[in-house]
Amino acid sequence: MRPQASLRRPANQAVRIILVTGMAALSLSLPAPAQERFRRTPPLPDSQRLELKLPPVEMFSLPNGLTVATARRPGSSLVTLQLVVRAGEADSPPDRPGLASVTAQMIGKGTKMLSADYLENWIESLGGQFSAAVFMDYTVLTLTVLDEALDRAIYVLRLMTLGATFSEHELAAVRRIAYWQLYQSKKDPEVLAWRQLLSVLFAGHPYRAATYNEDVIKYITARDVADFYGRFYRPGNAAILVSGNIDGAAVAQRVGSHFGAWTGPSSERIVPPPPPTNDRARICFVEAPESAAATVFAGNLIMGSSGRDFFPFLVLKQILGGTARSRLFMNLRESKGYATYAFAEMEVFDSCGVYWVRALVRPESTVPAVREILGEIAALASVPAAPAEIEEAKSYLVGSLPLRFESSLGFSEWMARYVALGLGQSQWDKGPEELRLVSAEQVGEAARRYFSATPVVVIIGRPEWLGAYLGDLDAVEVYDTGGKLRTILHKGGGR
Amino acid sequence: MNKTARAFVFLALILLPIPAPAGSQESGAAPSSLPFLFQEYRLRNGLRVVLSEDARLPLVTVAVGYGAGTLREKPGQEGLAYLMENLMFQGSDNVSPLQHIAFIQKVGGELNATTTADKALFYETLPSNQLALALWLESDRMKSLVITPAAIGRTREELLGEYGERVAADPYLETFSEFDSLLFPDQLYGHPVIGPRMKDLLEGDVVDFHRTYYVPNNAVLCIVGNIDPGRTRDLVAKYFDSIPPGQDIPSPPQPVFRRENDVVEGHIRIPSESAGFHMGFRFFPLQAGDAYCLRILEYVLLEGETSRLKARLLRRDLTARYLTGTLDERPSIAAIKLFCLATNAVMVARSEKAILAEIEKLRSNAVSLEELDRARLRFKMDYFDRLSTNLGKARFLVDAHFAGKRLDELGGELAAVINIGPQALAAFSAKYFIPQNRVVLEFGPQ
Numbered sequence: 042m043r044p045q046a047s048l049r050r051p052a053n054q055a056v057r058i059i060l061v062t063g064m065a066a067l068s069l070s071l072p073a074p075a076q077e078r079f080r081r082t083p084p085l086p087d088s089q090r091l092e093l094k095l096p097p098v099e100m101f102s103l104p105n106g107l108t109v110a111t112a113r114r115p116g117s118s119l120v121t122l123q124l125v126v127r128a129g130e131a132d133s134p135p136d137r138p139g140l141a142s143v144t145a146q147m148i149g150k151g152t153k154m155l156s157a158d159y160l161e162n163w164i165e166s167l168g169g170q171f172s173a174a175v176f177m178d179y180t181v182l183t184l185t186v187l188d189e190a191l192d193r194a195i196y197v198l199r200l201m202t203l204g205a206t207f208s209e210h211e212l213a214a215v216r217r218i219a220y221w222q223l224y225q226s227k228k229d230p231e232v233l234a235w236r237q238l239l240s241v242l243f244a245g246h247p248y249r250a251a252t253y254n255e256d257v258i259k260y261i262t263a264r265d266v267a268d269f270y271g272r273f274y275r276p277g278n279a280a281i282l283v284s285g286n287i288d289g290a291a292v293a294q295r296v297g298s299h300f301g302a303w304t305g306p307s308s309e310r311i312v313p314p315p316p317p318t319n320d321r322a323r324i325c326f327v328e329a330p331e332s333a334a335a336t337v338f339a340g341n342l343i344m345g346s347s348g349r350d351f352f353p354f355l356v357l358k359q360i361l362g363g364t365a366r367s368r369l370f371m372n373l374r375e376s377k378g379y380a381t382y383a384f385a386e387m388e389v390f391d392s393c394g395v396y397w398v399r400a401l402v403r404p405e406s407t408v409p410a411v412r413e414i415l416g417e418i419a420a421l422a423s424v425p426a427a428p429a430e431i432e433e434a435k436s437y438l439v440g441s442l443p444l445r446f447e448s449s450l451g452f453s454e455w456m457a458r459y460v461a462l463g464l465g466q467s468q469w470d471k472g473p474e475e476l477r478l479v480s481a482e483q484v485g486e487a488a489r490r491y492f493s494a495t496p497v498v499v500i501i502g503r504p505e506w507l508g509a510y511l512g513d514l515d516a517v518e519v520y521d522t523g524g525k526l527r528t529i530l531h532k533g534g535g536r
Numbered sequence: 537m538n539k540t541a542r543a544f545v546f547l548a549l550i551l552l553p554i555p556a557p558a559g560s561q562e563s564g565a566a567p568s569s570l571p572f573l574f575q576e577y578r579l580r581n582g583l584r585v586v587l588s589e590d591a592r593l594p595l596v597t598v599a600v601g602y603g604a605g606t607l608r609e610k611p612g613q614e615g616l617a618y619l620m621e622n623l624m625f626q627g628s629d630n631v632s633p634l635q636h637i638a639f640i641q642k643v644g645g646e647l648n649a650t651t652t653a654d655k656a657l658f659y660e661t662l663p664s665n666q667l668a669l670a671l672w673l674e675s676d677r678m679k680s681l682v683i684t685p686a687a688i689g690r691t692r693e694e695l696l697g698e699y700g701e702r703v704a705a706d707p708y709l710e711t712f713s714e715f716d717s718l719l720f721p722d723q724l725y726g727h728p729v730i731g732p733r734m735k736d737l738l739e740g741d742v743v744d745f746h747r748t749y750y751v752p753n754n755a756v757l758c759i760v761g762n763i764d765p766g767r768t769r770d771l772v773a774k775y776f777d778s779i780p781p782g783q784d785i786p787s788p789p790q791p792v793f794r795r796e797n798d799v800v801e802g803h804i805r806i807p808s809e810s811a812g813f814h815m816g817f818r819f820f821p822l823q824a825g826d827a828y829c830l831r832i833l834e835y836v837l838l839e840g841e842t843s844r845l846k847a848r849l850l851r852r853d854l855t856a857r858y859l860t861g862t863l864d865e866r867p868s869i870a871a872i873k874l875f876c877l878a879t880n881a882v883m884v885a886r887s888e889k890a891i892l893a894e895i896e897k898l899r900s901n902a903v904s905l906e907e908l909d910r911a912r913l914r915f916k917m918d919y920f921d922r923l924s925t926n927l928g929k930a931r932f933l934v935d936a937h938f939a940g941k942r943l944d945e946l947g948g949e950l951a952a953v954i955n956i957g958p959q960a961l962a963a964f965s966a967k968y969f970i971p972q973n974r975v976v977l978e979f980g981p982q
Contacts, residue, residue: 077778080630080676083639084668091594091663116592118571118920158842165840166906168913187917221857333704364641381701433642440644440663443593447925 093443095470098456101293105303106277109296110460111289114452120191120285121453124182124202125461127310128273130251131177131390138253143215143261144269145173145180150211152204157211160201167193177251178312178391179461183453188285192295198281199299202274207266216258223255227522230336230501231399233327237499238338238397240524241325246316248390254523276300277307280460284453315393318342318491324411324498325518326507328527334381335407335510336501339414340397343491346389346462352475353483354387354396354491359434360426360484361385361417362398366433368417369398377413379406391462396491404506408513411498422492425485439473569947571923574933575765576943581781582753585772586933586943588760590926596761597926598670599659600678601934604749607653607724607788607867614727615734616745619692621649621656623742624750626687629680633687636673643669651729653866654788654938661927664762668771675775678755683746685739692734699730707808708979712875715814715977718800719871722791751782756937760926793820793869800975811881811980812856815891818973820869828953829964830870834863835911836903836961837872837894839918842910844894849876853890855883867939881980888976898965902958912954919950 101109133140149164149171150157164171169186182202186194226232236252243249281300283292319341344350362369362385373380383400398418402410445451459469467475500511507530511517517530574588606617627633640647645662660670703709713728720726757776759768819830837845838861849856858877864870874891878884903911922928936946 076629079774080672080679082630084672086643086663086669087665087667089665091665093594114592116571116590117924119917119924162842165842165914166910168910168917170840170917185917187913187920190913331705333701366638366641381698437642437644440666441646442644443595443663444644444646444661447593447595449921449924 091439091443091473093446093470093473095446098459098469099289099293100460101290101297103276103297103301105301105305106275106307107300107303108280108460109293109300110280110282110456111287111292112282112284112452112456113287113289114284114449115286117284117286117449118188119185119449120188120194120283120287121449122184122186122191122194122198123282123453123457124198125280125282125457126180126182126274127178127278127461128269128308129176129178129180131247131313132273132310133250133269135247135250137261137265138250138257139219140261140265140269141180141250142175143212143219143258144266144274145175145182146215146219147207147212147266147270148173148182148205149201150215151206151208152200153206154204155200160197163197167197169194169197176390176458176461177248179457181454181457181461183457185449185453188287191283191285191287191292195295195299203300203303205270205274207263207270209263212261212263212266216261220255220258223253223258227254227329228331230329230332231338233329233501233522234336234338234399234499235397236524237325237327237501237520238340238497239395241323241497241499242319242340242342242395243316247313248316248392252524256523273308273310275305275308276303277305278310282453282456282460284449284456312391315342315345318494319497320494322495322498322515323518324500324514324516325520326500326502326511326530327520327522328504329501329522330503332502334502335402335404335410335506337400337402337407337411337414338397338499339411339418339496340395341491341494341496343387343394343396344389345391345393346464346468348389348394350483350487350490351389352467352472353479353487355438355476356431356434356479356484357421357426357487357492358385358387358396359438360430361421363434363437368421369400369414372413372417373400373402373410377406377409379403379410379413383410383414398496404502405510407500407502407506407510411500411514415496415498418492418496421488425481426488428481431479431481431484435476435479438476442472442476569951571920572929574760574943577769579752579773579777581777581779582751583776583779584756584937585769585776586756586758586937587763587765587768588758588929588933589763589765590760590929591762594664594762595661595926596664596667596670596759596763597659597661597930598667598674599657599758599760599927599930599934600674601655601657601756601758601938602750603654603754603785603788603938604656604745605652605654605938606727606729607791608745608749609724609727611723612733613737613741613745615695615730616737616741617656618651618729619688619695619734619737620742620745620750621651621658622691622695623683623687623746624649624656624658624677624681626684626691627682628677629682630676631673636677639669639673645670653725655934657931657934659927659930661761667759667761667763667768668775671771671775674757675779678750678752678776679779681746681750683739683743688737688739688742692737695730696732696734707806707810708875711804711806711814711977711979714802714804715816715873715975718802718977719816719818719873719975720791720793720866720869722793724789724791725866725869748782749785751785752776752779753781754785756934758930758933760930760933788867790868793818795972797972799971802977804977804979805982806979807982809981810877811884811978812858812875812877813884813888813976813978815874815876815888815977816975817872817895817969818869818975819871819968822868822870825952825956825960826964827865827870828949828956829960830863830865830872831915831953832908832911832956833898833961833964834861834872835915836898836907837861838874839911839914844897845874845891848890848894849887853886855879855887855890859887865939884978884980895965895969898961899969902962905958908956908958908961915953916950 096112167190171184174181240252369383373383381401387396519527576586609616640660643666647660649658717726861874
């Protein structure tokens with residue numbers, strides 16, 4: 042039996058129900074309330090101009106040639122300590138690709154007095170995180186700690202870098218991990234495409250050293266590592282970077298007290314001249330049997346990190362494929378339905394740079410997608426971009442620039458690049474001003490200069506797609522996932 | 537008190553900000569030992585608002601969380617919360633489909649959304665002089681989202697298509713959802729955020745779900761960055777105050793967990809040559825302080841190369857190529873989840889055995905102070921790292937809100953974790969690391 046109380050509604054509740062019902066009935070008889078006017082159109086931005094103010098990078102030079110660079114980031118509880126060495130993948134000898142990377146991985150794997158385990162325990166007992174990253178022209182060893190552990194972190198970094206030893210035992214472990222990572226990376230179609238693109242664009246050039254696969258790792262010996270270390274890990278070829286809530290001058294002094302005794306002649310690293318731009322139609326197909334969709338890259342060479350076209354080209358790349366609003370995405374995905382995504386990227390090195398389009402394409406749409414990509418690149422070279430399009434690209438770039446400096450990691454990565462490549466203030470916090478000054482003429486000039494030449498096309502996909510979907514292409518170079526040329530297919534099925 | 541006076545007091549109460557504890561450095565600012573200050577208040581329609589100022593960069597993050605996660609799905613509605621999240625980009629009265637993304641990207645912003653058990657979260661980081669744009673966009677879809685059968689069909693088709701592509705590209709992907717269904721046998725937690733049943737959802741399901749849960753009184757708006765708090769309050773009032781509240785929101789359903797009699801084990805075949813396993817430990821019902829123990833245990837076991845499990849499997853025994861793990865904290869239950877790729881099929885069993893041996897050590901021997909200090913420092917570093925960006929702070933605050941925490945007490949959490957001692961860890965381990973809480977899912981080549 043239902044409790045009596047539940048059968049009765051309190052009087053005030055009954056009244057409320059009547060009121061609500063009445064109001065509901067009333068509202069049904071009235072026209073919908075007019076929308077507030079401010080909701081109809083997007084609001085204008087606040088009038089104040091956006092200013093990107095980064096802490097200045099203070100540079101100090103020690104008598105031994107070592108550069109110390111500091112940047113104060115108030116409010117940060119983390120301090121990032123980096124050793125930048127001006128030698129990267131491009132500096133590995135032609136017969137020892139991957140040596141720069143293996144050498145960096147060996148830092149922290151033991152000194153004369155301390156084992157790898159001891160050093161690793163020590164770093165982690167500081168709460169620290171240590172990592173090594175090798176780029177085309179430089180290497181960055183990064184130790185991040187809480188600010189309270191900075192002094193000890195400087196000491197540890199000194200011990201493990203200046204006192205590094207390279208035992209066969211530790212090298213075997215590093216080789217094993219590197220082998221596995223490189224082997225696994227071949228399952229990523231974008232990694233395969235990137236390697237293939239670089240190997241074509243940089244054939245015969247030192248930068249091709251960055252395109253190695255796991256097979257070469259086993260040939261690297263402890264002697265090779267020691268030689269590379271001896272040649273490039275020198276104070277005159279290195280810099281110590283510290284960023285965090287620090288007193289730059291005081292920290293530089295402490296760094297000096299630890300690294301001032303580091304000796305060694307200056308290294309004469311030669312920046313290689315850029316190779317010639319690709320100027321003929323080349324389509325490379327890398328057979329990846331597990332592909333679910335076709336990955337398409339198309340790219341060519343551009344200016345280096347200090348090139349005068351740097352900012353105009355940024356705008357150009359943005360117009361081509363910076364976001365989902367850009368030409369490639371709107372054409373290949375939204376209009377034609379060929380692709381899941383299509384974007385444009387660029388990476389600049391010391392000597393030159395590379396731009397590339399990357400797209401994930403339905404296998405049956407590969408050929409038309411490639412044609413559309415090449416068409417969009419050529420169109421920018423031949424027809425100037427509209428002023429509104431240029432202004433929108435600039436607006437995006439100016440607005441997004443501060444994002445890369447938000448995290449400690451982002452800030453320190455950019456600072457390392459800035460110091461390693463000796464970039465000017467325009468690539469520190471003057472980027473927005475430089476971008477605002479980019480003119481339509483400069484964008485057009487950059488387009489003609491870099492988009493007139495025929496890009497190299499790389500397609501990653503299943504072998505059976507060659508016959509099924511790519512028969513219309515004039516000539517296709519077919520490679521395996523290790524980068525080895527297997528055959529060249531011609532239109533009509535000829536080899 | 538007469539009715540008029542009572543009504544006045546009531547109105548004043550709902551218009552006033554939630555009072556800040558004593559010691560505020562500014563009016564409405566909540567003092568705490570968090571590395572940042574914030575203000576918290578609520579609009580008349582129930583929308584909770586949190587503001588935090590950080591003037592270091594010309595950026596602002598706007599995050600809107602709705603209590604509309606997968607926990608709100610009824611049986612047969614699996615995938616509804618995720619579908620709804622994506623429909624939020626399909627247009628509202630004044631914003632065309634996908635134009636929300638376009639507006640944000642046009643000014644150089646970044647945006648994303650995510651659905652978890654407890655919430656759907658939408659966020660964008662953009663230049664701080666464009667704050668009004670983000671508020672305009674978020675308020676428009678909160679007030680007047682347009683849901684059409686065509687949009688539902690198109691979005692569902694895209695989501696299922698992209699999910700199919702991800703499954704085809706990642707042989708391990710489906711093992712994760714399979715493992716979750718073993719680890720969380722309750723229907724509420726045991727189903728994935730997306731799956732083939734999404735295609736069976738009806739338009740009415742979507743409309744009801746939206747009408748019930750995508751309302752201001754079930755949402756939190758968090759704004760962090762280079763803002764003027766006074767002007768930001770004005771903008772929030774302008775764009776959100778007139779959005780009508782929804783009906784009262786029922787409390788989320790409480791999953792019911794049953795302890796098994798022994799270890800739960802499973803095995804599935806995958807299209808890959810690798811062999812490995814998932815292993816998980818469930819912790820329920822959690823008592824006060826247990827969550828702090830778990831956070832330290834996660835670091836003792838898994839964070840850093842010298843953590844117990846990584847050192848043992850990847851460095852000493854060499855039975856595994858890859859090992860990762862995470863602490864999955866959900867309302868009323870938590871789990872430590874491990875994912876291991878063994879060096880070969882034979883090493884699967886050896887890796888599992890080694891993990892259990894390390895767990896047994898935790899149960900029988902106190903963690904040394906040195907090891908504990910290392911875990912504490914790593915935890916502290918990750919904690920500060922997480923809070924170093926506007927988005928990190930916003931997500932921290934929104935997560936805490938939906939976890940039912942008082943935001944003005946968050947500052948004490950770091951100290952509570954750091955203060956966990958060896959005895960508390962040993963007691964926790966002895967209580968929870970038992971076979972009945974363990975789940976293992978092995979996978980190998982077909």
